[in-house]
Amino acid sequence: MSALAAAVEPARSAAAAVVPARIALLGTGTVGSAVLTRLSAWSGLPLGKRLSLVHVANSRQAASDRSGLAPDEAGQRLMLAPQSSSLDAIEAALRGVGPRIVIDATASEAVAERHAHWLAQGIHVVTACKIGQGTSLSRWRSIRVAAAAGDTGYGDSATVGAGLPLLRSLRELQAGGDRIHAIAGVLSGSLAWLFNHYDGMRPFSALVRQARDAGYTEPDPRDDLSGEDVRRKLLILARAAGVELEAADVDVTSLVPAELAILSRDGVDAALPALDAPLRERYAAAYKRGERLRFIARLQDGRARVGLESLPADHPLAGGAGTDNRVAIWSDRYREQPLLIQGPGAGAEVTAAGLLDDVLRIAGRR
Numbered sequence: 001m002s003a004l005a006a007a008v009e010p011a012r013s014a015a016a017a018v019v020p021a022r023i024a025l026l027g028t029g030t031v032g033s034a035v036l037t038r039l040s041a042w043s044g045l046p047l048g049k050r051l052s053l054v055h056v057a058n059s060r061q062a063a064s065d066r067s068g069l070a071p072d073e074a075g076q077r078l079m080l081a082p083q084s085s086s087l088d089a090i091e092a093a094l095r096g097v098g099p100r101i102v103i104d105a106t107a108s109e110a111v112a113e114r115h116a117h118w119l120a121q122g123i124h125v126v127t128a129c130k131i132g133q134g135t136s137l138s139r140w141r142s143i144r145v146a147a148a149a150g151d152t153g154y155g156d157s158a159t160v161g162a163g164l165p166l167l168r169s170l171r172e173l174q175a176g177g178d179r180i181h182a183i184a185g186v187l188s189g190s191l192a193w194l195f196n197h198y199d200g201m202r203p204f205s206a207l208v209r210q211a212r213d214a215g216y217t218e219p220d221p222r223d224d225l226s227g228e229d230v231r232r233k234l235l236i237l238a239r240a241a242g243v244e245l246e247a248a249d250v251d252v253t254s255l256v257p258a259e260l261a262i263l264s265r266d267g268v269d270a271a272l273p274a275l276d277a278p279l280r281e282r283y284a285a286a287y288k289r290g291e292r293l294r295f296i297a298r299l300q301d302g303r304a305r306v307g308l309e310s311l312p313a314d315h316p317l318a319g320g321a322g323t324d325n326r327v328a329i330w331s332d333r334y335r336e337q338p339l340l341i342q343g344p345g346a347g348a349e350v351t352a353a354g355l356l357d358d359v360l361r362i363a364g365r366r
C-alpha cells in the first residue's frame with residue numbers, strides 16, 4: 001500500500017463505520033412534508049446516508065420499517081398503512097443501533113408532553129413545536145433535566161425564527177461571557193407577512209386566509225393573531241437568555257376580537273372578517289402619522305410584552321419584507337448598537353432546513 005493510500009484508509013473505514021441515526025418523524029403537514037422532501041433530495045448522497053427514516057406518523061396513521069422508509073414513498077406508505085398512530089409505538093420503532101431521534105413537526109400538546117420522557121430514555125428530540133419549551137416553566141425545566149439525565153440533545157433552532165440563528169447567537173454570546181441585556185423584535189413570520197402586505201384596502205381577513213394557505217400561520221391562525229405563538233417564542237428566548245419567566249409574566253395584547261376567540265376551530269374561517277374594522281382603524285391612524293404597524297415582542301429588565309406597535313417608518317424594527325423576522329439583541333458587547341438578525345421567520349422549507357440542521361448536528365455527536 002502506498003503512503004497516501006495508507007493515510008486515507010483509516011478515514012475511509014471510519015466513514016464506512018458511521019451508523020446512521022434512526023429517525024421518527026411526527027407530523028406530515030406543512031413542515032413535516034417539507035422535511036420528507038428535503039430528506040428525499042439527499043437519497044444516495046453522503047448527508048442522506050447519515051440518516052435512516054424508520055417511522056413516520058401523523059395524527060391518524062403511522063408507518064414503520066426498521067430497514068428504513070424511502071422518504072419520497074413515506075406519504076404513500078402512510079396512506080396505505082394499517083397502523084394507527086400511537087406515541088407509545090415510537091420507542092419500539094426506533095429500537096436498533098445508532099443515535100435515535102424524534103422530529104416533532106406537530107403542534108401537539110400530547111407530543112410535547114413526551115419530549116422529556118424521550119430525552120430521559122436516550123432518544124434525542126428535534127422540534128419545530130414551541131409547546132415543549134415555550135409554555136410552563138416546569139415543562140421547560142423538565143426538558144433540561146431529562147436531556148442532562150439521558151445525555152441527549154434537544155434541537156430547538158426551528159422553534160424561534162424558523163431556524164434563523166437566534167437561539168444559537170444568544171447561547172454563543174453567553175458562552176463567550178456576555179450577559180443578555182434586552183431583546184426586541186418581530187418574532188412572527190405570519191404577522192410580519194400580514195403587516196408587510198396590509199394597505200388598508202383589501203380586507204385583513206383575506207390576507208389572513210392567504211397567509212394560512214401559504215403555510216405561514218399555525219394550524220389555527222388565532223394562535224398567531226392572539227400573540228400566543230409570539231409569547232411562546234419570547235419565553236423560549238428569555239429562558240435561553242437566563243430570564244426564567246412563567247407564561248403569565250408576558251403581557252400579551254391580542255388582535256383577536258372576543259367573538260372570534262370563543263369559536264370552535266371549525267367556525268374560525270367564516271368569522272375572520274371580525275378582524276377587518278379594528279385593523280383598518282389602527283392602519284389609518286398609523287398611516288396618518290407616516291408610521292408602520294409591526295407586531296413586536298420585547299424583553300427588558302425581566303419584563304416581557306407582546307403586541308401591535310406603530311413605529312416610525314425608519315425605526316430599526318420597522319424594516320424587512322415578506323415573512324422576515326427582525327430581532328435586536330443587546331448584550332455586554334452589543335451595548336449601544338444591538339446585534340440585528342433578520343430573515344424569513346416562517347415557511348415550510350426554511351423550517352424543515354432548520355430541523356434537519358439540528359438532526360445532523362445531533363447525529364454527529366459521538
Ligand SMILES: NC(=O)C1=CN([C@@H]2O[C@H](COP(=O)(O)OP(=O)(O)OC[C@H]3O[C@@H](n4cnc5c(N)ncnc54)[C@H](O)[C@@H]3O)[C@@H](O)[C@H]2O)C=CC1
Pocket residue numbers: 026027028029030031032057058059060085104105106107108110111128129130158159162189215216217218219345346347348351
Ligand atoms: N409553518 C411554519 O412556517 C412553521 C411552523 N412551525 C411549527 O411546526 C409545527 C407544525 O406546523 P405545520 O406543519 O404548519 O402544521 P400542520 O397542521 O400543517 O401539520 C401538523 C401535523 O402534525 C400531525 N399531528 C398532530 N398530532 C400528532 C400526533 N399525536 N402524532 C403524530 N402527528 C401528529 C398532524 O396530523 C399534521 O400532519 C407547529 O408546531 C408550528 O408551530 C415552526 C416554524 C415555522
Ligand SMILES: N[C@@H](CC=O)C(=O)O
Pocket residue numbers: 159161162187188189190191216217218224229345346347
Ligand atoms: N406561525 C408561525 C410559524 C413559525 O413559527 C409564525 O407565523 O411565525
